Amino acid sequence: MHVNEALNDNNYLDWIQEMENFLFAKNKIGFVDGTLKKPEEKDTDHMSWLRCDAMIKGWLTTAMEKEIRLSVKYANSAREIWTGLQERFRKESAPRVYELKQLLVTTKKEGSSVSTYYTRLRTLWDEIGSVFSVPKCSCTGCTCGISKKIAESKDKERLYEFLLGLDSEFSTIRTQILSMKPVHVLSKAYHLVAEDEQQRAVSTGKRTNTDSVAFQASMKRDGSVATQNKSRPKTNKKPNNDKLEHCDFCGKDRHNRDGCFKLIGYPKWWPGKTKPDKGRAKAACVEASDNKDTV
Numbered sequence: 001m002h003v004n005e006a007l008n009d010n011n012y013l014d015w016i017q018e019m020e021n022f023l024f025a026k027n028k029i030g031f032v033d034g035t036l037k038k039p040e041e042k043d044t045d046h047m048s049w050l051r052c053d054a055m056i057k058g059w060l061t062t063a064m065e066k067e068i069r070l071s072v073k074y075a076n077s078a079r080e081i082w083t084g085l086q087e088r089f090r091k092e093s094a095p096r097v098y099e100l101k102q103l104l105v106t107t108k109k110e111g112s113s114v115s116t117y118y119t120r121l122r123t124l125w126d127e128i129g130s131v132f133s134v135p136k137c138s139c140t141g142c143t144c145g146i147s148k149k150i151a152e153s154k155d156k157e158r159l160y161e162f163l164l165g166l167d168s169e170f171s172t173i174r175t176q177i178l179s180m181k182p183v184h185v186l187s188k189a190y191h192l193v194a195e196d197e198q199q200r201a202v203s204t205g206k207r208t209n210t211d212s213v214a215f216q217a218s219m220k221r222d223g224s225v226a227t228q229n230k231s232r233p234k235t236n237k238k239p240n241n242d243k244l245e246h247c248d249f250c251g252k253d254r255h256n257r258d259g260c261f262k263l264i265g266y267p268k269w270w271p272g273k274t275k276p277d278k279g280r281a282k283a284a285c286v287e288a289s290d291n292k293d294t295v
Contacts, residue, residue, distance in 0.1 A: 002018075002019070002022045002059060003018040003022065003063050004018060008065050009089075013131055014127075015063070017130060019059075019060070019063065028052065028056055031052065031077075031078045032056065032082040033079075034079055036049075038077070053078050056078040057081060060072075060078060061073070061081070068085075072084055096131055097128060100124055100128045100131075101128070104121070104125075104128070107121060108165040108167075109165055109166050109167050109170075117166075118162065121162060121165070155185055155186050159184070159185065159189055162189065162190065163177065163189065169200070170197075173193055177193075250262045
């Protein structure tokens with residue numbers, strides 16, 4: 001099969017275009033469009049023509065679904081099959097054109113890339129052009145310029161349809177394109193919009209990277225503080241008074257009798273004291289001696 005899909009009741013337009021391209025590439029399009037007539041039986045090319053025509057009939061029928069193939073199996077030539085298919089499926093052109101026009105109006109960019117959006121429009125435009133007949137100039141070489149005016153009008157119409165479906169973020173570049181004199185052709189407008197999209201993506205990427213670095217630095221700083229706070233021992237616990245030493249001489253805690261300055265005398269570094277309290281030390285000796293005699 002020389003086309004992407006077999007012919008059915010819904011894909012005739014796509015099928016006929018692909019088959020025309022294939023036959024043209026094989027230099028056999030004249031057998032189906034009627035330009036290559038069947039030679040007379042006495043002509044030396046008669047048998048060669050029949051063989052080629054039979055080959056093309058096989059190409060056509062192979063690319064059809066079974067029901068359609070059965071309806072053309074008794075055709076005498078490839079040309080007869082071709083015209084029969086046109087009479088059968090071309091009647092649906094008007095509803096299909098209406099459907100395509102409706103799709104064209106509702107087709108929007110809607111967050112997709114400019115390339116994807118343009119490709120969807122181009123597909124609809126090409127299909128509409130294949131089913132909707134456009135008037136053409138009949139003069140040789142088109143010296144009247146009608147064909148050029150028709151092409152310019154079609155291109156301008158497609159330009160407006162392309163700009164109409166862009167998202168609101170392209171309002172600036174859309175206004176610039178519409179304000180230019182003369183108005184840009186469709187291809188130029190597409191490149192301008194695509195460049196605007198690329199520049200916006202680069203700017204957004206830089207901003208995202210900056211925000212990411214700042215966020216990571218903030219997380220690292222906060223994590224370090226949290227780690228330090230976690231590793232720092234807590235000192236706000238209340239001391240256990242049961243385990244503290246108690247001096248039975250002065251009645252105060254945190255030292256015992258042996259280290260009581262009131263009993264053994266204050267050191268030189270003690271505030272307000274320049275010399276040890278000798279009297280206190282002497283009293284301590286007397287008290288110790290009395291205790292010894294008592295024992």
